[in-house]
Amino acid sequence: MTDDDGSAALEFITVGVILLVPLVYLIIALGTIQEQTLGVDAAARHVARALATAPDAKVAAAQGDRVLADIAEQYGLDADVTEVSMSCAPVGVECPSAGAVVTITVTTRVTLPLIPALFGGDDAASVGVEGTAVQKISRLWGTG
Numbered sequence: 578m579t580d581d582d583g584s585a586a587l588e589f590i591t592v593g594v595i596l597l598v599p600l601v602y603l604i605i606a607l608g609t610i611q612e613q614t615l616g617v618d619a620a621a622r623h624v625a626r627a628l629a630t631a632p633d634a635k636v637a638a639a640q641g642d643r644v645l646a647d648i649a650e651q652y653g654l655d656a657d658v659t660e661v662s663m664s665c666a667p668v669g670v671e672c673p674s675a676g677a678v679v680t681i682t683v684t685t686r687v688t689l690p691l692i693p694a695l696f697g698g699d700d701a702a703s704v705g706v707e708g709t710a711v712q713k714i715s716r717l718w719g720t721g
Contacts, residue, residue, distance in 0.1 A: 624681045655686075
């Protein structure tokens with residue numbers, strides 16, 4: 578017969594810490610990724626709406642830049658790694674233009690928390706996220 582008095586508490590604490598630390602890190606990492614995902618989705622949607630509601634291309638570009646900067650600030654998107662691309666359908670029309678369907682895609686990279694920037698570890702431990710929005714531009718866009 579072995580004497581097990583007092584070892585259950587120690588085992589519970591040891592196993593609890595071993596399981597709890599990765600679980601807490603997973604929750605923090607997934608929360609960070611979700612925040613950035615919501616940010617790029619909101620950025621794409623609001624930039625597309627700003628382009629579609631602007632009176633002309635010059636104002637559309639200014640409004641799109643301003644909206645993107647505001648969304649990036651609100652959601653903590655890193656401006657250095659955030660990219661915006663725009664395409665229009667039908668193919669061959671000037672983008673943006675009246676009657677076109679504009680597609681805005683915003684992409685960024687999310688660095689996982691608590692990963693040091695030492696030896697490029699932050700680049701290896703990053704997740705790419707992308708948000709896309711499609712908006713129809715009025716036939717009367719840019720006419721007045």
